[in-house]
Amino acid sequence: MSALLEVTSISVSFDGFKAINNLSFEIGGQELRAIIGPNGAGKTTFMDIVTGKTRPDEGRVRFGEPQLDLLRLSESQIARAGVGRKFQRPTVFEAQSVRDNLTMALSNDRLPFAVLRYKPSKEDDGRVSALAEEIGLSGELDRTAGELSHGQKQWLEIGILLAQEPKLLLVDEPAAGMTLGEREHTTDLLRRAAETRAVVVVEHDMEFVRRLDCKVTVLHEGSVLAEGTLDHVTANSDVIDVYLGR
Amino acid sequence: MERSLFARQPSVLVFIGLLALFTIVITILSEGFGLGIVSTSFIKILGKTLCLCLIAIAMDLVWGYCGILSLGHFAFFGLGGYMIGMWLMYERTKDIVIASLSGGELPATPEEITEAIGTQIFGVVGGAEIPVVWYFADSLFAQLLLVVLVPGLLALVFGWLAFRSRVTGVYLSILTQAMTLALSLYLFQNDSGLRGNNGLSGLQNIPGLTEVSQSVVSAWFFLASALALGLGYLVAAWVVSGKFGNVIRAIRDDEARIRFMGYPVEAYKLVVFTLTAVIAAIAGALYYPQAGIINPAEIAPIASIYLAVWVAIGGRGRLYGAVIGAATVSLLSSWFTGGQAPSIPLGFYTIDWVDWWQVLLGLGFVLVTLFAPKGIGGLFDRLVRKDAAS
Numbered sequence: 001m002s003a004l005l006e007v008t009s010i011s012v013s014f015d016g017f018k019a020i021n022n023l024s025f026e027i028g029g030q031e032l033r034a035i036i037g038p039n040g041a042g043k044t045t046f047m048d049i050v051t052g053k054t055r056p057d058e059g060r061v062r063f064g065e066p067q068l069d070l071l072r073l074s075e076s077q078i079a080r081a082g083v084g085r086k087f088q089r090p091t092v093f094e095a096q097s098v099r100d101n102l103t104m105a106l107s108n109d110r111l112p113f114a115v116l117r118y119k120p121s122k123e124d125d126g127r128v129s130a131l132a133e134e135i136g137l138s139g140e141l142d143r144t145a146g147e148l149s150h151g152q153k154q155w156l157e158i159g160i161l162l163a164q165e166p167k168l169l170l171v172d173e174p175a176a177g178m179t180l181g182e183r184e185h186t187t188d189l190l191r192r193a194a195e196t197r198a199v200v201v202v203e204h205d206m207e208f209v210r211r212l213d214c215k216v217t218v219l220h221e222g223s224v225l226a227e228g229t230l231d232h233v234t235a236n237s238d239v240i241d242v243y244l245g246r
Numbered sequence: 247m248e249r250s251l252f253a254r255q256p257s258v259l260v261f262i263g264l265l266a267l268f269t270i271v272i273t274i275l276s277e278g279f280g281l282g283i284v285s286t287s288f289i290k291i292l293g294k295t296l297c298l299c300l301i302a303i304a305m306d307l308v309w310g311y312c313g314i315l316s317l318g319h320f321a322f323f324g325l326g327g328y329m330i331g332m333w334l335m336y337e338r339t340k341d342i343v344i345a346s347l348s349g350g351e352l353p354a355t356p357e358e359i360t361e362a363i364g365t366q367i368f369g370v371v372g373g374a375e376i377p378v379v380w381y382f383a384d385s386l387f388a389q390l391l392l393v394v395l396v397p398g399l400l401a402l403v404f405g406w407l408a409f410r411s412r413v414t415g416v417y418l419s420i421l422t423q424a425m426t427l428a429l430s431l432y433l434f435q436n437d438s439g440l441r442g443n444n445g446l447s448g449l450q451n452i453p454g455l456t457e458v459s460q461s462v463v464s465a466w467f468f469l470a471s472a473l474a475l476g477l478g479y480l481v482a483a484w485v486v487s488g489k490f491g492n493v494i495r496a497i498r499d500d501e502a503r504i505r506f507m508g509y510p511v512e513a514y515k516l517v518v519f520t521l522t523a524v525i526a527a528i529a530g531a532l533y534y535p536q537a538g539i540i541n542p543a544e545i546a547p548i549a550s551i552y553l554a555v556w557v558a559i560g561g562r563g564r565l566y567g568a569v570i571g572a573a574t575v576s577l578l579s580s581w582f583t584g585g586q587a588p589s590i591p592l593g594f595y596t597i598d599w600v601d602w603w604q605v606l607l608g609l610g611f612v613l614v615t616l617f618a619p620k621g622i623g624g625l626f627d628r629l630v631r632k633d634a635a636s
Contacts, residue, residue: 076508079508087503091500093496093499093500093503095495104509115489
């Protein structure tokens with residue numbers, strides 16, 4: 001089985017600083033993967049490259065079947081090809097209702113004139129309700145997103161991503177600032193999402209990664225340091241050095 | 247879940263009702279059609295104000311809803327005025343020329359007529375040739391088409407270049423200012439083909455309708471302006487009420503986020519920018535026949551900045567706010583600068599409102615920004631909500 005996302009020896013530097021250094025990465029179609037690493041390891045830059053925000057100096061990024069060269073597409077084209085991204089800070093459209101947020105995210109035609117003629121259908125309403133159910137916001141559909149709690153906003157953002165029906169989901173620190181109960185709910189959401197698609201979670205919090213119970217990739221100074229189960233990588237002496245200091 | 251525009255936005259119905267009532271009352275009171283209580287010159291001021299309200303709606307759409315602070319929409323307004331002005335001036339001059347040449351023994355040849363028109367219109371800038379840009383000036387239909395096409399194409403090309411390069415925020419505002427300044431300076435030149443700083447004049451006289459008195463013409467233009475404003479409001483309300491409106495609000499609030507949701511942000515901005523340029527041009531094409539004259543000073547960068555001030559004072563992000571802002575400020579402005587406001591003698595100094603109006607406007611803008619950041623329209627909302635709460 002070929003991989004869904006194939007990143008081959010990419011490098012990028014900002015003003016001489018090598019943020020990503022000859023990094024290669026692969027993930028299959030239905031897989032949950034955690035990426036960990038200390039600050040400055042290149043986790044966010046890696047996501048920026050896959051989603052088209054940053055162009056690498058060299059390397060290849062291939063995605064999907066038939067394979068698309070993501071380096072030739074714009075951010076919005078990459079998103080429409082099936083790559084969804086959740087940011088570190090919850091970014092939902094606070095001035096609009098939960099329903100409007102989700103309706104905008106549904107995988108419908110996104111070109112201006114089609115959207116201008118858009119009429120909400122029964123089917124779309126059903127999808128919005130089902131999504132709201134899944135992220136636990138059924139009761140909040142008509143509330144303004146800005147009134148939601150921090151955790152609820154995180155879920156809404158995950159709901160926005162699921163509504164896009166992406167093949168690959170990139171999630172940046174989903175558990176930051178969450179209570180224990182909220183973390184459990186988030187873990188469930190992500191693991192369920194990974195049953196039908198690839199999910200990459202970038203996380204600092206080892207406890208949360210353990211809960212996800214998946215393959216882990218450790219990044220350090222822009223390259224892959226180790227890969228395997230959490231127990232495997234935490235037993236690796238290089239990883240111990242990087243995390244605990246030499 | 248499908249609901250009509252009026253159900254989603256009840257304020258639209260209220261606005262259209264008030265506009266219709268206002269229009270009917272003024273028409274009844276006008277000299278042209280009714281009791282003659284409202285003077286023709288005041289009808290013209292009201293008609294022009296309606297046009298300014300229309301361009302304010304365009305500004306609110308592009309800035310208040312889509313977050314593009316364009317400081318160049320008066321350029322499109324002015325271009326719309328120039329396009330209709332060309333036909334008005336050409337046809338009227340042609341009528342006069344034909345009338346004066348008809349006294350000769352031989353009927354005037356088309357060449358003679360064209361030459362006489364050229365001398366009449368362009369003598370003032372030292373020319374007699376009719377420039378190429380006047381090629382269609384003989385056809386009302388063509389010039390009406392150009393009212394939409396010229397500003398629309400300018401906005402399309404300018405917007406495409408600017409948005410494609412991801413120029414946003416204050417840099418985009420500066421770029422739009424540069425565009426208006428460049429256009430205005432170009433039009434100031436005598437060889438621009440549009441009579442340099444003289445501009446186009448006599449636009450209040452409608453060719454073929456010279457027998458009709460100005461009181462009637464002005465009443466018709468007032469009605470046309472009211473109709474245009476009503477239609478413009480409906481179009482704008484329809485655009486912002488659905489999913490498209492949600493997307494452009496999302497672009498305003500977090501452009502990067504909506505891009506990662508797969509929306510081609512640049513295409514949306516281009517659509518909104520061009521649509522509002524066309525609305526502005528139509529407003530201009532109705533405004534200048536009522537003003538009677540258009541010259542490059544109308545397109546000066548400051549005009550577009552005033553437009554932003556009106557919308558800010560009225561309250562951006564709500565269409566009626568833009569209308570309130572434009573109507574209030576432009577009517578007050580014509581009252582103060584028209585010499586009707588009584589000067590205040592202080593003994594050692596006399597406050598002359600023609601000069602001090604600018605200061606008053608500036609103070610008003612500062613006060614609104616500080617104490618009512620959502621503008622006059624925002625105060626409205628607060629009243630309505632209080633009503634609903636009690």
